[in-house]
Amino acid sequence: AQTVTQSQPEMSVQEAETVTLSCTYDTSESDYYLFWYKQPPSRQMILVIRQEAYKQQNATENRFSVNFQKAAKSFSLKISDSQLGDAAMYFCALLMNRDDKIIFGKGTRLHILP
Amino acid sequence: EAGVAQSPRYKIIEKRQSVAFWCNPISGHATLYWYQQILGQGPKLLIQFQNNGVVDDSQLPKDRFSAERLKGVDSTLKIQPAKLEDSAVYLCASSSEPFRGEGHTGELFFGEGSRLTVL
Known part of the structure; x- marks a missing residue:
């Protein structure tokens, strides 16, 4: 069975600083995709970034980037220059x-400290 | 482009009552998902439709939950009778996929959810 584990229930970061959210996963299959979704308070979930397992290059979307370690089954999200609007629940999928x-x-709740 | 619409946004019922949630996916999206999100947890897939056929309903408590997607467009999720542990946000999502090949983002588009409180 496939599993996704986020070991950090909550994190805080100072505005304009960089923060990394961790995610590990387990699957015996080789053909898969990984995602980070953002769920702001009382708002709908939106896609932040996507990574195809067959691609070695780490995905990047503006201030968001991932560190995809396929052998270690690790998929962390780095947010650079954190902004108040980044405060949300982040789900690895x-x-x-x-x-x-x-x-x-299960998600990581990210707080941005002004 | 209109997003995924869900209603009602909030519902409070007593245990053993019934409730129904409605979802209208993005026009043209073939795949529709219902997720249950209990407070503090990630979304758990209840049922997945491809057009009007069920792809996966392995985690749907079929003794009390039912879902249908008539004509491959709108979908309803029903709970009857409700239990206290059904209190959650019910999320509907849609995608145009299957997610395969270049040009497909794999993105799910979510509605705002329907928050159910069972007393």
């Missing part, structure tokens, strides 16, 4: 290409 099933971690 694993998509199996075989059946389009997506599994979410």
